[in-house]
Amino acid sequence: MIEEYKSKKKIRNIRKQRQGIVISDKMSKTIVVSEMKKMKHKYYGKSITKNKKYMVHDEKNISKNGDKVSIMEMRPISKRKCWRLVTILKKSNI
Template sequence: MRTKKGHISSAKMTGTVTVTVHRSIFHPLYQKRFMRSKKFLADMGEFKDLVVGDTVVITECRPLSKRKCFRVTEVLERVPRVSELKEEEVIEKTIHREKKHTVHEKKSSSVSSASSASSKK
């Protein structure tokens, strides 16, 4: 069975993803390397949470439809999800807000101590 490694370029169909596979070709006359790509339709199988940008391994199988002859067998790398990014933003805002509060508290305490010191003179 043939296996290919590629990136998911579309995940809008139910149970199917479009995987773009890049390959490098060497031109015999010009002695240059260049990239060619091809899109394959693959069945998601047990991987239901695939999104655009994920790196996957697809394996050839019996024809599942007119154009779909591959199955996703492994997920190599996942792209950060929107929910994860939102959580990170919330955490960063909270940390930044805490830093602001501590800086303002230090400034206000130093200002109040300076004003009380000047009033004592």
């Protein structure tokens, strides 16, 4: 009976994780993280840089501008905020 329950138990989905640099920490409990990707252009082959900004929940306000951080996807907290801070990988020298 217990084995049947374990097999039917819903397994939590794997959450997306990203790494980026904090570009704004002016809001309360929220930071803006920029993720930079280097990729080749499909046709020309030239390497280009793409930026993507994420609004991230920072419960304790511990990260500052320039920090390299790891973030993880979670349920939506507000209209644009559905990521949370996992760890600070490298502190900035500012």
